[in-house]
Amino acid sequence: xxxxxxxxxxxxxxxxxxxxxxxxxxxxxxxxxxxxxxxxxxxxxxxxxxxxxxxxxxxxxxxxxxxxxxxxxxxxxxxxxxxxxxxxxxxxxxxxxxxxxxxxxxxxxxxxxxxxxxxxxxxxxxxxxxxxxxxxxxxxxxxxxxxxxxxxxxxxxxxxxxxxxxxxxxxxxxxxxxxxxxxxxxxxxxxxxxxxxxxxxxxxxxxxxxxxxxxxxxxxxxxxxxxxxxxxxxxxxxxxxxxxxxxxxxxxxxxxxxxxxxxxxxxxxxxxxxxxxxxxxxxxxxxxxxxxxxxxxxxxxxxxxxxxxxxxxxxxxxxxxxxxxxxxxxxxxxxxxxxxxxxxxxxxxxxxxxxxxxxxxxxxxxxxxxxxxxxxxxxxxxxxxxxxxxxxxxxxxxx
Numbered sequence: 001x002x003x004x005x006x007x008x009x010x011x012x013x014x015x016x017x018x019x020x021x022x023x024x025x026x027x028x029x030x031x032x033x034x035x036x037x038x039x040x041x042x043x044x045x046x047x048x049x050x051x052x053x054x055x056x057x058x059x060x061x062x063x064x065x066x067x068x069x070x071x072x073x074x075x076x077x078x079x080x081x082x083x084x085x086x087x088x089x090x091x092x093x094x095x096x097x098x099x100x101x102x103x104x105x106x107x108x109x110x111x112x113x114x115x116x117x118x119x120x121x122x123x124x125x126x127x128x129x130x131x132x133x134x135x136x137x138x139x140x141x142x143x144x145x146x147x148x149x150x151x152x153x154x155x156x157x158x159x160x161x162x163x164x165x166x167x168x169x170x171x172x173x174x175x176x177x178x179x180x181x182x183x184x185x186x187x188x189x190x191x192x193x194x195x196x197x198x199x200x201x202x203x204x205x206x207x208x209x210x211x212x213x214x215x216x217x218x219x220x221x222x223x224x225x226x227x228x229x230x231x232x233x234x235x236x237x238x239x240x241x242x243x244x245x246x247x248x249x250x251x252x253x254x255x256x257x258x259x260x261x262x263x264x265x266x267x268x269x270x271x272x273x274x275x276x277x278x279x280x281x282x283x284x285x286x287x288x289x290x291x292x293x294x295x296x297x298x299x300x301x302x303x304x305x306x307x308x309x310x311x312x313x314x315x316x317x318x319x320x321x322x323x324x325x326x327x328x329x330x331x332x333x334x335x336x337x338x339x340x341x342x343x344x345x346x347x348x349x350x351x352x353x354x355x356x357x358x359x360x361x362x363x364x365x366x367x368x369x370x371x372x373x374x375x376x377x378x379x380x381x382x383x384x385x386x387x388x389x390x391x392x393x394x395x396x397x398x399x
Contacts, residue, residue, distance in 0.1 A: 002208040005031045005178075007373060008197055010185055010225060011217035012036075013043030015353045017168035018366030019215060024175035026374050031209055032172070033183045033199050039165035041219040045329030046359050047242050047276040048161040049255055049264050050083055050096075052076035053103050053128055053153050054117050055357075056262060057278060057337055063116075069338060070120035071385045075361055077125055078382065080155045082363040092167040094159050095269045101156025101255035102131075102140055104314060105149045110260045114151050117259065128153050142251050142315050156255045158266045158274075161359060168366075188228040194349050213373060217353040220293055220332050229350050232394040234335040239281040239297030241304055241328050245321035247271030256314060263310045265318070273318055275311045279303040281328035297328040331356065334391075341365050341386040342372065346395050352388045 007023055009016045012034030020030045034040075053076075058069040080098075087094050105111045118128045129152045136150035137143050143150075173179055180199065186206065187198035194212040216225045223235040252267040263277040281297035304326055312319035333356050334340050340355035351373065353365055371379035 002196060002210040003031065004210045005029045006212050007031075008033070008195075008209050008211035008214045009217060010214065011041075011219060011222070011353075012038040012165070012169065012179065012181065013041050013217065013219060013358065014039075014165045014168065014362035015043075015358055015366050015369075016215070016217040017165045017172055018363055019217065019353070019369055020172035020177040020179070021168050021175060022366055022370035023373065024172055024177045026370060028374065030172070030177040031211070032177060032179045033185065034179070034181045035184045035218070035221065037181055038169045038179070039162070042329060042331040042358060043165045043219075043362070044161050045242070045327065046161050046331070047264055047266070047274045048158045048268075048359065049266065050079075050098065050157045050159060050360050051101065051255060051257060051264065052080060052126065052156050052360065053101060053151055053257070054121060056258060056260070059113060059117060059259060061337070065337070066116070066120060068336065071124055072338060072357070073121050073126040074124045075364055075382065075385070079361050079364040082367060083159065086363055090167050090171050092163065094163045094167060096157065096159040097253070097269075098155055098157035099253040100139070100152060100154045101257065102136055102143070103151040103257045103259050104136065104143065104147045105259045106146050107148065107260075111149045114149055114259050118151055126153070140252070140254055140256075142317050144314055144316055146313065151259065158255055158268075160269070164362075185225060185228065213349040213351060215351040215353060215369065215373075219354060219358075220330050222332060222352065222354040226352070229347055230398050231344060231347060231350070232398065233340060233352065233388065234391050234394060235332050235340065235355060236335070237283070237291070237293055237330050238333050239283050239328060239330050240276065241279045241281045241299060241307065241326065242274065242276040243304065243308065243323055243326045245273040245275070245318065246324050248273065248317075248321055251317060252315065258310065258314065261310050262307065263314060265311050265315065272324070273311075273321060275307060275318070277307060277310075279307040283330075293330065297330055299326060299328055331358070336390075339365070339386045340388050340391075341369065342380070342383045342388055344388045346392060346398075355386075
């Protein structure tokens with residue numbers, strides 16, 4: 001006999017666990033299935049940045065792409081408030097620090113890019129302040145003399161990627177959600193009032209879940225899951241590299257990013273400096289030549305050295321710290337770099353939540369999706385820029 005639920009959430013990362021919690025608080029029944037462990041994917045492997053300014057990955061494109069991406073800062077404004085209240089809502093220490101962020105520039109050309117970015121952010125209500133190099137060093141004296149300017153946003157910061165999704169999962173279970181780990185979706189069929197989804201743990205029996213709607217929030221596995229619903233989504237796995245230094249006395253209370261070079265950097269509660277910013281690793285290959293998305297990506301030493309070099313050039317104190325750990329992970333991006341969050345109109349009852357910015361905007365995505373599933377159309381307006389329907393033409397031939 002099938003288990004019945006209002007919502008089946010596939011994926012046990014930040015968004016999936018947050019959505020299960022929010023939906024239960026609204027009275028919807030929820031089953032969450034996760035193919036591995038809670039927080040085993042990108043939600044637990046990222047650097048924990050709360051980067052509300054437009055990211056470098058948007059700025060390295062042409063002006064038209066920047067204009068297209070700029071409205072996402074309206075979601076960033078909502079995320080600021082969501083992160084401010086999350087620890088109190090969950091009664092949990094998530095190591096949230098919002099001491100401000102600085103996006104630095106080292107050349108006149110980069111300053112122009114900062115100014116352009118600031119203007120786009122202001123259009124959507126995000127008040128970034130442009131500082132010259134001396135002003136930036138008064139706030140952050142550890143910055144190099146090469147820094148000529150910086151975009152300053154007092155609300156930026158960081159949180160612990162190891163803490164947030166597990167805390168949300170605990171809260172969801174406490175509210176009555178059913179979480180099934182090490183369980184994969186193996187079959188999908190349309191049924192009256194929704195879907196019949198077959199799920200299975202290794203060596204276990206096939207279980208059937210009757211769900212009114214299904215949310216695909218499985219990170220790099222979301223595209224393959226969508227195929228089971230006869231949908232194409234323009235999702236691409238991106239293998240990345242992160243590094244942690246030894247612990248140091250507190251000296252870097254801010255999130256540091258670069259407007260034109262790949263860099264994110266911050267100091268954790270325990271004193272380690274986390275260094276990233278979108279530097280690649282490499283996927284392993286299967287025997288047939290395809291990418292092995294199940295294996296941990298392979299470290300690219302050249303990318304690692306380049307990332308650490310930039311970090312030391314921006315904040316010279318970092319050059320004196322030993323690296324204690326470098327790791328790789330994989331996130332998911334879309335063809336236009338914007339996330340993919342919301343309902344798929346072509347297949348009523350299917351929702352998607354993936355495609356980048358899943359840590360910074362994750363609490364906001366889960367809150368808005370819960371509102372939307374429960375009938376709040378204002379949430380649909382807020383999510384319009386990241387709607388999966390902008391790629392609806394990819395499924396015009398899917399039947």
